[in-house]
Amino acid sequence: GQSLEQPSEVTAVEGAIVQINCTYQTSGFYGLSWYQQHDGGAPTFLSYNALDGLEETGRFSSFLSRSDSYGYLLLQELQMKDSASYFCAVDQTGANNLFFGTGTRLTVIP
Amino acid sequence: EAQVTQNPRYLITVTGKKLTVTCSQNMNHEYMSWYRQDPGLGLRQIYYSMNVEATDKGDVPEGYKVSRKEKRNFPLILESPSPNQTSLYFCASSPGWGAGGDTEAFFGQGTRLTVV
Numbered sequence: 001g002q003s004l005e006q007p008s009e010v011t012a013v014e015g016a017i018v019q020i021n022c023t024y025q026t027s028g029f030y031g032l033s034w035y036q037q038h039d040g041g042a043p044t045f046l047s048y049n050a051l052d053g054l055e056e057t058g059r060f061s062s063f064l065s066r067s068d069s070y071g072y073l074l075l076q077e078l079q080m081k082d083s084a085s086y087f088c089a090v091d092q093t094g095a096n097n098l099f100f101g102t103g104t105r106l107t108v109i110p
Numbered sequence: 111e112a113q114v115t116q117n118p119r120y121l122i123t124v125t126g127k128k129l130t131v132t133c134s135q136n137m138n139h140e141y142m143s144w145y146r147q148d149p150g151l152g153l154r155q156i157y158y159s160m161n162v163e164a165t166d167k168g169d170v171p172e173g174y175k176v177s178r179k180e181k182r183n184f185p186l187i188l189e190s191p192s193p194n195q196t197s198l199y200f201c202a203s204s205p206g207w208g209a210g211g212d213t214e215a216f217f218g219q220g221t222r223l224t225v226v
Binding site for chain 2 (some may be wrong): 042087089
């Protein structure tokens with residue numbers, strides 16, 4: 001079987017830093033993706049990690065540890081527009097699909 | 111503009127009345143897929159296609175059909191919709207798949223389907 005675990009909700013203050021964790025259990029693994037979805041909108045791609053380490057894209061960074069089956073998305077200098085749902089997704093060997101977690105709803109407060 | 115276009119955006123239908131949701135992409139992507147999104151369950155894949163005339167089941171294929179006769183189009187067909195298929199549906203496309211391929215998925219704007 002396969003499973004992805006991420007917190008259902010996170011609240012953080014504008015200007016702060018927040019980390020959204022994702023642990024996965026799969027029979028094979030190519031990489032871990034992160035997607036952002038605003039209410040009423042479509043998911044949009046944020047980042048992809050295939051190798052261990054940190055990938056940085058502006059205010060967003062994503063980390064992967066393959067040995068720990070764990071990754072996280074780090075959002076810095078939070079803005080109100082970052083309030084959205086964030087999904088991690090696993091790209092598995094032997095399966096031609098992205099398996100999504102159930103999402104973390106981030107609320108940024110003033 | 112690179113995009114994935116779904117139609118319709120909203121649809122209310124009755125149980126048993128066949129319907130089709132269209133999906134078209136203009137990025138010449140090989141891989142296309144359909145997801146449904148339900149509260150608390152995230153995005154679950156219904157069907158995917160790795161190229162023209164090559165489709166396969168995802169995690170929740172029951173009650174759905176797809177076809178891929180052209181690279182750009184990937185319609186989702188509900189032959190006999192039931193209330194448990196009420197959901198938000200997304201079509202997505204990506205350039206490649208797995209093992210170093212470019213797997214960034216581009217999503218359409220979604221179709222909110224209600225079956226009564």
